[in-house]
Amino acid sequence: MAQVVDAPFVFDIRSLGRRPGNMIESHRTVVTPIRIGTQMVAIEPGTDMDLDLRMEAVSEGVLVTGTACGETFGQCSRCLEPLEGTVTVFLTELFAYPDSETDKTSSDEEVHRVDDDQIDLEQSLIDAIGLELPLAPLCREDCPGLCPDCGVALDGAEPGHSHDKIDPRWAGLANRLGELRDQPTDNG
Structure with missing residues (x-):
């Protein structure tokens, strides 16, 4: 007791x-x-x-x-x-x-x-x-952690879990290319 x-x-x-x-x-x-x-x-x-x-x-x-x-x-x-x-x-x-x-x-x-x-x-x-005690305790040594984009536990996520991301330095160019693709072409 x-x-x-x-x-x-x-x-x-x-x-x-x-x-x-x-x-x-x-x-x-x-x-x-x-x-x-x-x-x-x-x-x-x-x-x-x-x-x-x-x-x-x-x-x-x-x-x-x-x-x-x-x-x-x-x-x-x-x-x-x-x-x-x-x-x-x-x-x-x-x-x-x-x-x-x-x-x-x-x-x-x-x-x-x-x-x-x-x-x-x-x-x-x-x-x-x-x-x-450890400053950064782990549930197991190879714990994959959380997805930095959506926060889902990677251990339970589907295989190959990822997000399409555009580097912010190229985002303006990607937006401009998207605009150009959306414009009708005049190829007669």
């Missing part, structure tokens, strides 16, 4: 203590409260995500390693057909203790922080999943 909480990616680490080598293992299935992924494919809000983590106290903070796995939904970037799949990411993140040397010498973008004996994996998961 998925755990439904206000902050499903927040872990209380009080029981871990600050002694290097102490470890907590956690397996949690949570319901994602936000969309995590790219514009074309993502783990949608309300989807279960499995977290299998190991949190280990180290001298400068808490080292989190493990996996996160969830079902993805989106659409093919060529034919716009719906897609479903699974994404699994491997995490290795350090959360610095307040006032540790790492905390003092690192910017907010470089390392995460332990805050009130809690760690929040949300941003780490957003980053990892965003990097793992």
Whole structure:
């Protein structure tokens, strides 16, 4: 059963203590409260995500390693057909203790922080999943996409689907030739 909480990616680490080598293992299935992924494919809000983590106290903070796995939904970037799949990411993140040397010498973008004996994996998961998912997902590698003229899915179109097009640079000449053909000839 998925755990439904206000902050499903927040872990209380009080029981871990600050002694290097102490470890907590956690397996949690949570319901994602936000969309995590790219514009074309993502783990949608309300989807279960499995977290299998190991949190280990180290001298400068808490080292989190493990996996996160969830079902993805989106659409093919060529034919716009719906897609479903699974994404699994491997995490290795350090959360610095307040006032540790790492905390003092690192910017907010470089390392995460332990805050009130809690760690929040949300941003780490957003980053990892965003990097793992394709920017242009495909339903299959050889997806022909959509017809650029009429928008029909080429996979379901008749063989040889095409449109007669005149290069716009020659359109004026084609119109003039059409006018000349339509004129009656005086060949007696």
